Amino acid sequence: MNSPAPKDITATLSAYVAGALTSQPPPAHREMARLHLLDTLAAMVACRDLEPAVLARTYAISLSGGCGAATLLATRQRAGLVDAAFASAMTGHAAEINDFIPSAFVQPGPAVVSVALAVAETRGASGAALLRAVMAGYELAGRVPKALGLGNLRRAGIANHGIGPLFGSAAAAAALLRLSPEQIDDVWTFCAQQAGGSWQWLLDVEHIEKAFVFAGMGARDGLHAALMVEGGFRGVRQALDHPAGWLRSGAFAGGDSDLAYLTDALGERSELPLTAYKRYPVGGPTQPAVEALLSLLPRIGGAPVEAVRIEMPGRWEAFRDAAMPALNLRYLTAIILIDGHLDFVSAQSLARMAGDGAVRALMERVEIAHDPAQEAAPGEPRTESARVTVRLEGGRRESAYTPHVLGFPSHPMAAADVEAKALELMAPGLGEGRARQVIAAVETIEELAEARDLIELIAR
Template sequence: MGVVDTAVSEGTEALATYISGAAKASVPDDVIEKAKHHTLDTLAAAISGSHLRPGKLATGYVKAMGGTPECTVIGSTFLTNAVNASLANGIMAHADETDDSHLVGRFHPGCGIVPAALAAAEISGSNGLQLLKAVALGYDIGTRFNVSLGPRKLYAGGHSTHSIGPLFGGTAASATLMGFTPEQVRFHLSYSVQQASGAQCWARDDQHTEKAFDFGGMTARNALTGATMVAAGFTAVADSLSGDNNFFTAVSNDPRPEELWKELGTRYEIREATIKKWCVGSPIQGAIDAITLLMSQGLTADKVEKLILELPDDRANLVDDRSMPNINVQHLVALTLVDGGMNFESSHDHARMEDPKVKAIRQKTTLIANPELTTALPPRQVILRVETKSGEKLEHRTHAVKGTPANPMTRQEVVEKAIDLVEPTLGRVRSRQLADLVMGMEKVDRAGLALRPLLQP
């Protein structure tokens, strides 16, 4: 074996140093507040997801695997090790389309980052403010890793950004909570580089089971695998982000590595993340905003002759007449119109896809992929046109979708969404206690221990 290259680039050293000190660094108040929102939203998604098929499978799987009882398995009555807990909780957090998203980064950050941060906080004894800072850091680093792949990679096939971003976000979050030195952070990054995977065939999963693993479970698990190995003394390549045969030579033909450390500490990506008002796929949010607005003006199902939906052409295919109800835009618009509204249960009810009244509206619905909407700002705009049986023509264009950075949900709206999701599991009183705890997390001593009684039955 020849001479081993132990050189570390200036950029990698800056990135590792920033991650190392993030849990103790000063962070703007609005970033801490946003971290609370996304932490609560993700925990609520996981509690709700623990009752869905992917969540049930994950719970049974990690229970059978065993492991040192040190970390919470959400929705269960047992503990397991950090790696297994991260796997199960990540799957639960993306067991359906309830969790958050980040448009520029093209990924669902919370489902991988929050479970990784929770497990790291539990084994490190981190306090609540450190946990919130780690979550915010995860959004920063996860987004930057996806953007560093280059614009062509973000919009093309190959490695899935939905697996890359949460992995490195979870890596950063767990590294800072475990108090890693910059050198240890570089080792941790190297183990994550070796585990970076994920092909975009997840889009063909019609049960949302492998998808839950690809987006949340795999990414959180891999982040904690590296974290616990480094904590146990494992060393690694000094700099996996530069030099011969590095991360970028493996995954991108148009890399922008400088994006990894660009504006760290001044540009906080959690500010640009979206919390969904509706517990359905991201491209559908604007369509439900539009139909509910027209309904508030008097539109009812019996008045509809024709309904035309226009979505961005890079998103329309993701929700076009899909077999899962919560990612089928035609079905959900029809369901909302027929029921006079939509909730979690109705949007996830497969049987309602055969409801004659809902099917009748679906048959009157046309979906158009509109390239102009793809480049329109603010993003994720939707146009809805309705022709009534009386000849009236109605139209609404959703410019700023609720929950996006251009039209964010308030603290109260985030809390209300979370309580609606977790109340069937926790009951009204404990649901409120969970929301209050997360919204006051900066005052909590040991975050993991404080959360545990409210994350399990």
């Protein structure tokens, strides 16, 4: 890292975003973008009635008086443009089921897709334009945190999860608003002024603050930046190149910053192959352990469990002690073993984690440990794996190792896998027939004259 900073970062990024709607990305990248759009819409449908989503909608409607230009996604309610995008993004990340970029520690879909659809609805954009704006949004969401340095951000107490969606949302909005490169220069400076978010989200219990930091905040602030500039706001010229500007500040000087990453092969290499899907409704690093446990159920066969040991790389303590159910591996282990499966509702249930006596008792017998052997070598991509050993009554042990989960960048989901997941998430709320209509519409997104047609398909 610490490659020499390239010249004209501001102008390069601005030209890329300004040209996004007329670009011709490779078919493989457009297909990936299509699938991530579908995955995000499915998350919104599945999460619409969870508390973070309900609170965000109530708040957005209170600001807009129940009327406005844009739809709150997965509903037929309306609010002002920014308020609607904010509430939709909170809905998309109201639970742990949306996509993520593990190499950047960001979850781009809820914010980027919400902003893109809100602007597309109000400006009459086509499906092809929507798709390209989403692609530009994912590009900035993934590149900015890695350019600043993941270690630098962590040491500064700034959450990648807030920074990436902010710039990604701004890029998607700026593209659809058809701002000029010179105007987009100013978008970046207003993004820099709003860049924030704290790792305090790890202490969140109810997924409300987390949904705000990971999705709602970035959607709101990124869209604000683009709309302010459209309205004539101006700021520091060449903000990302100025030696006294935000990008060159002490927090990001040295360490693991890599400013060249911002523009390296921009428009050729994509962040989309580095974007993962969550196969299960739980936090990304807990997925391998969940899959290993599920694979062990037939071998356990309902036998009494004495103890469980889970070994994993990374920040294992966070997932041992998490106050949030979908991130707490001891809780997830207990409900899988007790229920014989994992369902969306139980994975998010704070009430069950706190009040189910049988679950609490089994959680006490689950040990989470760090396994250095599972860590990636220096300079290698982040790994997510787990080894689970279950000790049964009488001393018998059953063990499973999951080196990866289908959906991780090294082992991506095929289109059929993503569509099956989307159907599973959407059918309970929309019915199977309409859920299949959503899948079909996204499959031919580039032929859609009005991107707003997608909004009606997921509304209820």
